[in-house]
Amino acid sequence: MRTTQPVLAIEGLTKHYGGVKALTDAGFCLMPGEHAAIVGDNGAGKSTFVRLITGVEQPNSGTIRLDGRPVQFASPLDAREQGIETVYQTLALAEDLDVPANIFLGRELTHFNLGPLSVLNHKAMRERSAAMLATTGVKIQDMSETLRGMSGGQRQCVAIARAAGFANKLIILDEPTAALGVQETARVEEIIKGLKQRAIPLIIISHNLRQVFDLVDRIWVFRQGRIICSRPKHLSNPEEIVGLITGAIDPASLPAEEASLAC
Ligand SMILES: Nc1ncnc2c1ncn2[C@@H]1O[C@H](COP(=O)(O)OP(=O)(O)OP(=O)(O)O)[C@@H](O)[C@H]1O
Numbered sequence: 001m002r003t004t005q006p007v008l009a010i011e012g013l014t015k016h017y018g019g020v021k022a023l024t025d026a027g028f029c030l031m032p033g034e035h036a037a038i039v040g041d042n043g044a045g046k047s048t049f050v051r052l053i054t055g056v057e058q059p060n061s062g063t064i065r066l067d068g069r070p071v072q073f074a075s076p077l078d079a080r081e082q083g084i085e086t087v088y089q090t091l092a093l094a095e096d097l098d099v100p101a102n103i104f105l106g107r108e109l110t111h112f113n114l115g116p117l118s119v120l121n122h123k124a125m126r127e128r129s130a131a132m133l134a135t136t137g138v139k140i141q142d143m144s145e146t147l148r149g150m151s152g153g154q155r156q157c158v159a160i161a162r163a164a165g166f167a168n169k170l171i172i173l174d175e176p177t178a179a180l181g182v183q184e185t186a187r188v189e190e191i192i193k194g195l196k197q198r199a200i201p202l203i204i205i206s207h208n209l210r211q212v213f214d215l216v217d218r219i220w221v222f223r224q225g226r227i228i229c230s231r232p233k234h235l236s237n238p239e240e241i242v243g244l245i246t247g248a249i250d251p252a253s254l255p256a257e258e259a260s261l262a263c
């Protein structure tokens with residue numbers, strides 16, 4: 001039993017697509033300032049979990065509490081308005097818009113706020129976008145180019161810069177560096193460490209256990225549509241996590257309080 005109030009507390013989260021049990025009875029907990037990793041094989045239910053907690057899809061059952069308050073987001077925009085920024089595995093960016101328009105989509109900066117008569121402040125959005133992108137180290141020649149002509153890695157950096165720039169409650173990254181080169185991966189990891197220093201809670205899905213052990217406090221293991229246990233990093237190791245992911249290690253064999261699924 002942990003005493004402080006969790007930022008995010010989830011109980012019994014379930015999503016079935018017809019006969020496919022993508023996620024069943026998932027329990028999860030994230031404490032203030034905590035960075036958590038979600039690991040598991042392909043198809044284990046990780047992205048489904050993210051889509052359910054950020055309003056992309058609605059669960060069949062279960063409860064989600066944010067700062068102790070039950071929430072149910074009708075859409076990803078709804079979640080963003082509550083300070084939850086997400087970079088989805090399948091990127092949700094507008095191909096026909098340029099970088100600043102993507103970064104400020106839905107929260108455009110204006111000279112004066114006059115509702116529909118507002119005048120967009122393009123200069124401010126360009127400057128702030130350039131500053132956000134600089135944190136990822138990605139090189140984009142022309143910010144006014146649409147995303148259509150950009151590489152997967154460049155697009156990923158735009159999405160990560162946007163999320164890191166706006167998150168104030170929680171940031172969720174679904175395999176953020178899977179499409180990135182060595183240098184960009186290192187920069188993204190620095191951004192994540194910066195969020196840790198700012199005490200912004202984070203959930204990262206990653207297959208890269210080196211990255212996981214480098215970045216997070218706690219590791220949650222998904223297996224065949226269930227969250228089977230969580231392990232504090234300092235009490236675990238990559239071999240143990242691989243054993244849990246593959247089923248070679250039974251989570252019941254771990255000390256109960258260390259593998260806790262409850263808050
Ligand atoms: N919209 C959908 N309709 C039907 N089945 C789905 C849908 N979305 C996901 N699934 C199924 O749910 C299961 C979990 O998928 P999910 O994308 O959550 O896995 P994942 O752990 O993120 O995998 P990966 O590591 O490959 O990204 C899979 O069997 C998948 O085929």
Ligand SMILES: [Mg+2]
Binds near residue numbers: 046047048089
């Ligand atoms: Mg996934």
